[in-house]
Amino acid sequence: MAIKTGDENFFTRVDKGINNEFMRKAVATAQGRIDGRRRDSISSLGDWEEWRNHAEEIRQHTLENLDFYLEQLAENVEKRGGKIFFAETAEEANEYIKNVVSSKNAKKIIKSKSMVTEEISMNQALESIGCDVVESDLGEWILQLDDHDPPSHIVVPALHKNREQIRETFEDKRGYKKTSNPEEMALFAREQLRKDFLEAEVGITGCNFAVAESGSISLVTNEGNARMATTIPKTQITVMGMERIVPTWEELDVLVSMLARSAVGQKLTSYVTGLTGPKDEGDVDGPEEFHLVVVDNGRSKILGTQFQSALQCIRCAACINVCPVYRHIGGHSYGSIYPGPIGAVLNPLLGDYDEWKELPYASTLCSACTDVCPVKIPLHNLLIEHRRMMVEQEGKAPFAEKLAMKGYAFAASSPSIYNMGTKTAPSVMGPYSNNGFITNGPGPVKLWTDIRDLPELSKGKDKFRTWFENRDKGGN
Amino acid sequence: MKVSLFLTCLADVVYPASVGKSTVEILERFGCEVDFPKKQTCCGQPAFNSGYHRETKDVAKHMINVFKDAEYVVSPSGSCTTMLHEYPHLFEDDPEWKQKAEELKNKSFELTQFLVDVLNVKDVNAKLNAKATYHTSCHMTRLLGVTEAPMTLLKNVEGLQFTELPHKEQCCGFGGTFSVKMVPISEQMVNEKVQHIEDTDSEVLIGADLGCLMNIGGRINRQGKPIKVMHIAEVLNSR
Numbered sequence: 001m002a003i004k005t006g007d008e009n010f011f012t013r014v015d016k017g018i019n020n021e022f023m024r025k026a027v028a029t030a031q032g033r034i035d036g037r038r039r040d041s042i043s044s045l046g047d048w049e050e051w052r053n054h055a056e057e058i059r060q061h062t063l064e065n066l067d068f069y070l071e072q073l074a075e076n077v078e079k080r081g082g083k084i085f086f087a088e089t090a091e092e093a094n095e096y097i098k099n100v101v102s103s104k105n106a107k108k109i110i111k112s113k114s115m116v117t118e119e120i121s122m123n124q125a126l127e128s129i130g131c132d133v134v135e136s137d138l139g140e141w142i143l144q145l146d147d148h149d150p151p152s153h154i155v156v157p158a159l160h161k162n163r164e165q166i167r168e169t170f171e172d173k174r175g176y177k178k179t180s181n182p183e184e185m186a187l188f189a190r191e192q193l194r195k196d197f198l199e200a201e202v203g204i205t206g207c208n209f210a211v212a213e214s215g216s217i218s219l220v221t222n223e224g225n226a227r228m229a230t231t232i233p234k235t236q237i238t239v240m241g242m243e244r245i246v247p248t249w250e251e252l253d254v255l256v257s258m259l260a261r262s263a264v265g266q267k268l269t270s271y272v273t274g275l276t277g278p279k280d281e282g283d284v285d286g287p288e289e290f291h292l293v294v295v296d297n298g299r300s301k302i303l304g305t306q307f308q309s310a311l312q313c314i315r316c317a318a319c320i321n322v323c324p325v326y327r328h329i330g331g332h333s334y335g336s337i338y339p340g341p342i343g344a345v346l347n348p349l350l351g352d353y354d355e356w357k358e359l360p361y362a363s364t365l366c367s368a369c370t371d372v373c374p375v376k377i378p379l380h381n382l383l384i385e386h387r388r389m390m391v392e393q394e395g396k397a398p399f400a401e402k403l404a405m406k407g408y409a410f411a412a413s414s415p416s417i418y419n420m421g422t423k424t425a426p427s428v429m430g431p432y433s434n435n436g437f438i439t440n441g442p443g444p445v446k447l448w449t450d451i452r453d454l455p456e457l458s459k460g461k462d463k464f465r466t467w468f469e470n471r472d473k474g475g476n
Numbered sequence: 477m478k479v480s481l482f483l484t485c486l487a488d489v490v491y492p493a494s495v496g497k498s499t500v501e502i503l504e505r506f507g508c509e510v511d512f513p514k515k516q517t518c519c520g521q522p523a524f525n526s527g528y529h530r531e532t533k534d535v536a537k538h539m540i541n542v543f544k545d546a547e548y549v550v551s552p553s554g555s556c557t558t559m560l561h562e563y564p565h566l567f568e569d570d571p572e573w574k575q576k577a578e579e580l581k582n583k584s585f586e587l588t589q590f591l592v593d594v595l596n597v598k599d600v601n602a603k604l605n606a607k608a609t610y611h612t613s614c615h616m617t618r619l620l621g622v623t624e625a626p627m628t629l630l631k632n633v634e635g636l637q638f639t640e641l642p643h644k645e646q647c648c649g650f651g652g653t654f655s656v657k658m659v660p661i662s663e664q665m666v667n668e669k670v671q672h673i674e675d676t677d678s679e680v681l682i683g684a685d686l687g688c689l690m691n692i693g694g695r696i697n698r699q700g701k702p703i704k705v706m707h708i709a710e711v712l713n714s715r
């Protein structure tokens with residue numbers, strides 16, 4: 001799927017999002033439900049702020065010593081009979097995965113949920129060599145059936161769809177005849193997927209966190225599909241972003257507790273799976289071959305910059321679930337598989353500012369995201385930092401804006417100019433006034449008055465300065 | 477106690493005297509001697525949030541100088557006070573200015589925060605017969621950390637029939653330049669906010685940030701809704 005989900009212009013996407021009533025209802029309901037559960041579940045942990053500090057420390061420490069932990073991970077994966085491959089680019093990762101699959105003559109691949117495989121367009125790469133790649137996460141499977149509709153959320157990929165729409169997809173694509181009752185539909189999906197699980201020669205998974213001390217990978221799911229994908233096929237390939245690693249099981253415990261709560265408001269998800277290498281002699285199930293693909297794809301260039309904290313992300317989507325912008329425009333409007341506040345921060349880092357110039361501005365900086373992030377990424381500050389980079393380093397700001405800001409700063413740091421401006425502004429705006437309000441302003445003011453009125457600017461005796469001065473002179 | 481008023485540019489340029497006047501009168505009622513340094517301008521937030529940090533530094537230096545002799549700086553805005561608190565970050569590689577910025581930060585307060593936390597006032601003896609609700613602005617609550625002070629004071633306003641705003645933690649869609657750069661999104665956000673306000677059946681919407689009030693009030697006006705918008709200083713100065 002690649003990071004980018006389409007070529008449409010940002011504002012076109014936003015308009016489509018805003019006009020999609022079904023989607024907006026589905027998103028608003030889901031946000032309310034998930035965030036409500038999140039709040040309940042963190043309150044049972046005790047001092048949440050202390051947990052956040054601890055999690056932040058773990059993530060910072062890991063990133064600062066990433067080389068060391070990745071090396072330790074590699075050593076331990078190999079010690080347990082697994083293979084590890086470090087891919088600098090998406091292409092390198094896909095080449096390696098294709099080679100493994102081809103060497104097994106595999107045609108059927110079963111996948112559990114993974115954002116990084118979306119990021120590198122792995123499915124397309126495998127399809128290009130004739131493989132049938134089946135998503136086994138329910139949400140991902142729905143999207144795959146629906147002609148590869150892009151995910152709109154990193155935890156609940158089909159969040160933008162309501163039940164009825166899902167039922168229709170099932171009916172159109174797989175002849176489903178029953179109701180839109182979630183249990184009934186889940187049962188149907190399970191039956192349909194069972195055959196794929198049994199036939200698959202290769203299982204591919206993502207990885208919530210790798211554990212350096214033991215060379216293990218962990219998977220956090222609610223459907224148990226990851227367990228099927230890692231026990232039945234003979235070959236397992238796990239793909240992870242290079243930053244998704246913890247030093248030991250102790251840190252894993254902390255982060256998984258916080259991930260489950262932040263992502264879905266559960267103390268623990270139904271399944272937390274830890275896997276280490278291929279099966280040992282005498283083991284009943286598990287893969288005979290285990291490959292771990294560690295993907296860089298632009299991450300290492302973020303290390304050591306002022307944006308490093310973005311790599312602390314544990315992909316819980318709590319920031320997305322509280323974002324008011326996301327609520328109104330939906331995930332597809334971001335044009336990326338990474339939507340919401342973390343997407344607005346991450347996309348320009350993994351890609352560039354030309355491609356993602358609007359996203360850092362698609363935020364009021366209300367900081368609701370920063371407030372909920374379990375690993376304390378200062379998301380709204382990073383958005384400001386992106387804006388600064390575009391203005392100061394890349395010279396990407398529109399000329400008119402540059403001029404306006406220079407003029408503003410000049411006036412706001414020289415009181416005589418400021419005072420002159422504030423005195424003349426009301427007469428400039430005067431002709432646009434209508435009953436104390438400006439309803440159709442000139443120039444940039446028009447953008448404001450397109451949707452709301454502006455109070456008429458205060459002048460002369462109405463102004464605070466006049467009142468205060470007169471009062472000083474004994475008047476009132 | 478000597479207090480220097482930081483009026484904010486919106487209360488200075490856009491709005492008539494009432495917000496500043498109310499702020500001064502309340503502070504005086506509780507024994508403060510209020511001065512108004514005339515050279516003050518704007519906190520610099522429009523430039524800062526847009527990424528123009530070189531320009532912001534010029535504005536910040538000016539404001540630091542304006543208030544350098546002040547004992548306390550009090551402002552009728554959570555967001556602009558937050559911006560003053562942001563100044564030290566602007567001067568990370570300039571120890572001299574960073575020090576000065578820290579000094580300004582440590583003596584700057586939002587109005588209700590100052591009344592409750594510094595002056596220890598819980599009741600300002602105000603009176604307003606109205607059904608009202610209160611919009612908690614994002615910067616004031618989440619960044620400045622002032623959540624209880626306005627409630628403490630409003631609770632004691634005689635005659636005020638108060639209803640809490642549903643989803644009060646949600647942003648109104650102002651966001652400074654966001655309101656003109658992202659008009660379609662801002663419109664949806666402010667519509668939702670106005671709907672929540674209507675759901676409380678209030679006659680008056682109270683707020684502590686003129687930016688939000690200008691946005692919400694402007695939308696209410698455009699829609700012709702019978703809801704009056706008041707700054708919290710005006711409410712606390714009603715009697």
Ligand code: SF4
Nearest residue numbers: 313314316317319373
């Ligand atoms: S940025 Fe924070 S809140 Fe958002 S997905 Fe990542 S960890 Fe979760």
